[in-house]
Amino acid sequence: MQEGRPYYPTNFPMIQSIAEAVTPARKRVLIVASPIWEESAAKILKGVAQYQRGENPWDTYWDNEGLSLEDPSWFESGRWDGVISRHTNALQVRSCASAGIPLVDVNNAQPFADVPNVALDNTAVGRLGGEHFIDRGLRNFAFCGFANLPWSCERCAGFRDALVTIGLSSAIFETVYPNYYTQEVTPGWHSAEIAAIAAWLVSLPKPVGVMACNDFRALDVLRAARDAGLRVPEEVAVLGANNDEARCELAIPPLSSVVTNHLRSGYLAAEALDRLMHGRPLEGLDLCVDPVEVITRHSTDVLAVDDRRVSAAARFIQQNACRGVTVDEVCRHAGIARTQLEEKFRRHFARSPQAEIRRVQLGKIKQLLQDTDLTLNAIADLTGFAHPEYMIVFFKRATGESPGRYRRKLRF
Template identity: 30%
Template sequence: MTSTSPTPDSGPQSSMESLRTRRRIAVLVQTSSAWSRQVLAGVAEYAMEAGGWDFWIEPRGFYEQIEIPQTWRGEGVICRLTSEDLVRQIQQRRLPAVNVSWLGEHSPTVPKVVSDEVACGQMAAEFYLNRGWHFFGFVGPPPQLNYSDKVEQAFVDTLAEAKRTVKRFDHEPSTDTITIGQEHPKMAEWLMGLPKPVALLVWTTAIGQEIALFCGQIGISVPDDVAILAVELDPLVSAMSPVPIAYIDQSPRRVGAQAAALLESMIQGAPAPDQPVLVPPRRIAERMSVDNLFVEDEVVRKAMDFIRDRMAEPIQVTDVASHVAISRRVLENRFDKALRRSPAQVIRRTKLAHAMYLLNETDLTVQEIGYQTGFFHQETFLRFFKRESGQTPTEYRTSANR
């Protein structure tokens, strides 16, 4: 019998060769926030398509200083540039590196791939202007955290073009956290002094959640008196808020994927780009914290509150009319005059927005989401969602998480 020699691309030796060709990449990014984890998911997706990378990564919190381990040896770094020490470590090891954070400066040593800050501020301002808001506020990060003010400046500049001004909340000099837990007295004074209704742009979902909770404690209605839009997503914190917090969808997975692609090109010898790579935000993810339609008609406002409170029930226009003690025809006329929409349209819009929120930010099944929006038969919910959004629930969930 003639023996057969192993082919060059088979057997243990080729497996070891394959392992040696995989990129070894350090990921120096916090893992405590949903935004960062989405960035990391984008990095992982690119790496998988590229044949697989071997990552060095450790669970990290927002306030931790991250360093390259002394014993680690690899070919590149994707980081949140939290300190000059980290820059020096990257330079000393002559490692290609890409920064995915708004912290730090773009440089040939550590170029940036980040969400477009200016576009985020502009998008927030245009969203509020298109909704008819006239008064605006901004709650940013404390200056000690050293973030740039590009989002705020773009927000202010875009509103200035519409002859609108922005009231800024000034943090206490000693504040060094991305929450407002130690600033409640000052925040209460600031909120009470704002003209109402007012539209706020806030730095984090955590700040938005605290403001929503605080407004309830001092008798201010969200979103009727104060609308809240967060720059950065955290669905868990949003779910724990008295009302879900709207946010700017910065497309963090795309940030991660493009950062990984740039790192790969730099490892192969390409120079860093002269300017930061800016990823445009996708949309405003609307949630109840901005779900306000301006009406002076108290009956219509009462009807809208009833619709919001009963979104998990299969309510009809007749139920709304009965609640406000007027006929269906009168209710429809008042809605048309106040909103240029029918009560039925507002019911559908409210249910659709809540379904989109649950699809995007929870792991509930489509059937469970149907129940929570007042549809006891899945087929009815599927037809409703497709008709109102142009997508099936599954298609929407997939596209929202890209």
């Protein structure tokens, strides 16, 4: 058996033949996802596994090196009933179409015609990033991405949309990303990018919040800030996207990032492929995946408010909103009249102190729904609601869905 190639035994035990006579044959599925490029591969696979567990699970083969992307013979053998690909390319699309193999694309890039594409809502990813910086009182914003990658452009558009709502705009740094597969991403190209980003950062008004199109690009921004002698997050707050946890935690300083829901991407891809393999239509299946939240690490841990009392009020809300704090308590802590706090809060954060309390509570509810199995009663108690019914009504008004539905969507 050649290493890295699929192996199919031909001598099956008699007991397997008997079993296949009384149970439906398992679907044979090829999954193409490389964990070397990004952590999302493991999460996508976990989502696929969550879906296909049941009475008749699939026989799956994981092409973790992407060998099938360059070798059409993988699809000529007739061994596959379906394919899920994280790194879909034109050769793979042609090969699957020629062999009549259903293909589902989980690549967050330009979709191929007639190939179902499970895609992240990139506009929403960018919007979350913009809101994250607004929540920190920043008034200078910038986006660093790639002009030739549609998903990067969509994230940039969402970032700018969030700023338009409060009458602000963003500086943009975009270059053309070279072809990775033809090895045009060289050390020389990368060094030139870092130098150009550093010069751009120096030119921006400070303090500034810079969102990068993904965590890889955010690491470039962090490196450029260090080379330029700029302090992160005091002068330049940096936010990535996709929450590639190992890279975010290893960054200096640790990198804040928008969490994208690759677990759900894998689950939806499996559901779509299952329908296709059984000849069922995809109508009614929403293949767009919303982002989850922003994980705040040191790179954006800043509150850019020059008014001492407003800053004290904002920090007090952050620390106490989930114990049911009132606006009057906030005013007493900060030593400011309520009418003054209302006016200053709207000027700095584009919302009222009460809205800020609710925003913090909502974020905590979402985090507990995602990360724990706590009951709604327990979550209500931990987020400052006297009765779970009040929390459920509040959550549904704020998000458009019930806490239970939100939890199920995140996990599957």
